[in-house]
Amino acid sequence: MADEPDLTAIAEIYAGYVVAGVATFELDPPDTDEWRRRFRAFTGAGLPFLVAEQDGRIAGYAYCAPWKTRPAYRHTAETSIYLAGWARGRGLGGTLLDALVDRAVDAGVRQLIAVVADTGDDASLAxxxxxxxxxxGRLRDVGFKHGRWLDTVLLQRNLVNSTTA
Structure with missing residues (x-):
């Protein structure tokens, strides 16, 4: 589980994606105070927020955020996973995603949604x-960043087999 002291490293990892990439549609990197607000909102809602450590430092993080604010969506969450550049290709994304799914089940989430920017790199989709x-599904040309229009691919994972609440 992540803790507030991890947020500085999380902000640094994410800033690289915001500034140089298109995996996120944010245009300005959130500072640590904004990350603290998000962390408290997500964990306050009972949703998981995890970090992976390697060699004594934060290698990546993953969390669930509410899918939508309307109450009927309360059992659906959106996933986010980001790895430090040096930590990619080591299997940490899969480890984080498995742990996130397990914690989401524990939190009562029934459906997980991943919104993946179609960047031309299929690693996140895979x-x-x-x-x-x-x-x-696919949403076409919904983001404009670094001079290009981008699609998002929606993926979903059902965490339960029942149709009752």
């Missing part, structure tokens, strides 16, 4: 598909 997420 990761989610390998871990039980199925394609649920």
């Amino acid at each position: 990761l989610h598909r390998k871990h039980g997420f199925a394609d649920a």
